[in-house]
Amino acid sequence: MTVLVTGGTGFVGRHVVHALRARELPVRCLVRDRGRARTLEAWGCELAEGDVTDPASLARAAEGIDAVVHLVAIIAGKPAEFDRVMIEGTRSLVQAAAGARRFVLMSALGVSEQTRTLVPYYRAKWEMERTVIGSGLEHVIFRPSFVFGRNGGVLPMFVRQVRFSPVVPIVGSGETRLQPIWVEDVAGFFSGAIDLPAAAGRTFELGGPDQVTWNELYARIRRVLGARRATIHLPFGLVRSAAALAELLPKPPVTRDQLTMLAAGDNVCDVGPAVEALGVQLVPLDDQLRRAT
Numbered sequence: 001m002t003v004l005v006t007g008g009t010g011f012v013g014r015h016v017v018h019a020l021r022a023r024e025l026p027v028r029c030l031v032r033d034r035g036r037a038r039t040l041e042a043w044g045c046e047l048a049e050g051d052v053t054d055p056a057s058l059a060r061a062a063e064g065i066d067a068v069v070h071l072v073a074i075i076a077g078k079p080a081e082f083d084r085v086m087i088e089g090t091r092s093l094v095q096a097a098a099g100a101r102r103f104v105l106m107s108a109l110g111v112s113e114q115t116r117t118l119v120p121y122y123r124a125k126w127e128m129e130r131t132v133i134g135s136g137l138e139h140v141i142f143r144p145s146f147v148f149g150r151n152g153g154v155l156p157m158f159v160r161q162v163r164f165s166p167v168v169p170i171v172g173s174g175e176t177r178l179q180p181i182w183v184e185d186v187a188g189f190f191s192g193a194i195d196l197p198a199a200a201g202r203t204f205e206l207g208g209p210d211q212v213t214w215n216e217l218y219a220r221i222r223r224v225l226g227a228r229r230a231t232i233h234l235p236f237g238l239v240r241s242a243a244a245l246a247e248l249l250p251k252p253p254v255t256r257d258q259l260t261m262l263a264a265g266d267n268v269c270d271v272g273p274a275v276e277a278l279g280v281q282l283v284p285l286d287d288q289l290r291r292a293t
Contacts, residue, residue: 002026003194004062004100006052006093007071009036011152012106017045023191030061032248045281052089058096062206065146067102067194068093068094076247076255077161079120086124087131094135102192102200103137105129109179109267118264119257129203138200139251140193142186142274145207145267149183150292157253157293164220171239171259174215177266179207182283182291189278198277205269210285217285224289236263 007013008029020027021043028046031037037047050057052072062068070093074085077128090105097103107125107246116126132139148155161168189206193199212220215231222229240259246252283291 001064001101001152001195002028002049002064003067003069004030004065004097005069005071006030006165007073008108009033010041010071011149012147012183013071014039014152014188015149015183016045016190018069019184019187019191020069020194021045021219025194028061028065030058053084054094055092058092061236062093062096062100065097065100065293068097068100069104069106069190069194070132071106073106073121073125075121075258076252077120081151082124084283087127090128090131094131097137098135100137102194103132103135103139103150104190105132105139105141106190107141107143107203109143109207109269110261110264115264116270119260121257122134122261123267140190140199140201141203142193142206143178143203143269144186145181147183147186148180148208148288148292153183155180155288155292157215158218158221159225159289160177161182162218162227162229165229168218168222168229169234170214170218170231171234171262172214172236174218174231174233175213177211177213177268178217178263179268180208180217180288181271182284182288185280185282188280189274192278192280196278202273202277204277205271206274207269207271208285208288209271209282211268220286221289224286224293 026047029040030048030050032051050061109124116123147153166270243254243256
């Protein structure tokens with residue numbers, strides 16, 4: 001079984017590819033820059049140069065593949081960029097992979113028909129899901145919560161805040177909940193989803209075994225680090241104004257759309273169905289924090 005992976009050079013993608021190669025599965029990675037994919041090549045992956053916005057390159061990359069893991073997304077940009085990269089890119093990939101036995105898509109926790117009008121990211125993820133479901137391909141869709149890891153994602157930034165900042169800022173009241181999941185657990189779900197019968201045709205929400213408020217999360221990080229830091233709660237309006245300026249940067253640390261998603265409410269789920277279907281043992285939150293410090 002040859003698996004085509006898009007987004008394999010990204011934070012989650014590297015771990016997904018590693019999990020697939022640990023099963024000794026042939027993996028072909030769609031990459032825009034071969035220089036960024038040297039680790040994937042060292043793991044024995046075949047590299048297919050191309051881009052999700054280039055249908056011809058997708059057709060070449062998808063030739064002879066049995067399964068697709070589609071991870072490509074953007075988190076900032078103009079609405080037209082979300083359309084081009086995420087919505088149209090997924091449509092082109094589905095068309096190119098028409099002969100595949102299974103298509104596994106990474107969506108996001110919080111995506112729904114109700115939230116799709118909040119921000120372009122949610123709308124694009126919703127349209128990606130609709131495209132895959134309507135494709136006729138056997139499919140699996142995952143909606144992960146915050147993905148934590150040692151060398152990527154948002155957790156290292158949280159750890160740096162507690163370790164080095166004299167005062168730790170928390171946006172809003174800090175009472176909304178999140179359910180962080182360890183990146184290697186996410187990779188385990190994707191690895192199993194390419195062929196396990198129990199996953200076929202289903203949409204799974206993914207989170208770790210612990211649901212905590214933002215206040216509790218920072219308290220746990222302080223405890224793991226042995227750091228005494230005061231916290232300050234910043235109003236959403238104040239942070240939104242700063243985010244508007246930050247969006248002028250090439251890679252803004254936070255965007256107004258991200259704040260809108262954060263303000264939308266709890267980011268938690270019932271991960272039980274995914275665990276039952278795919279058998280992944282979840283890393284507890286305190287262990288996640290210890291591994292990242």
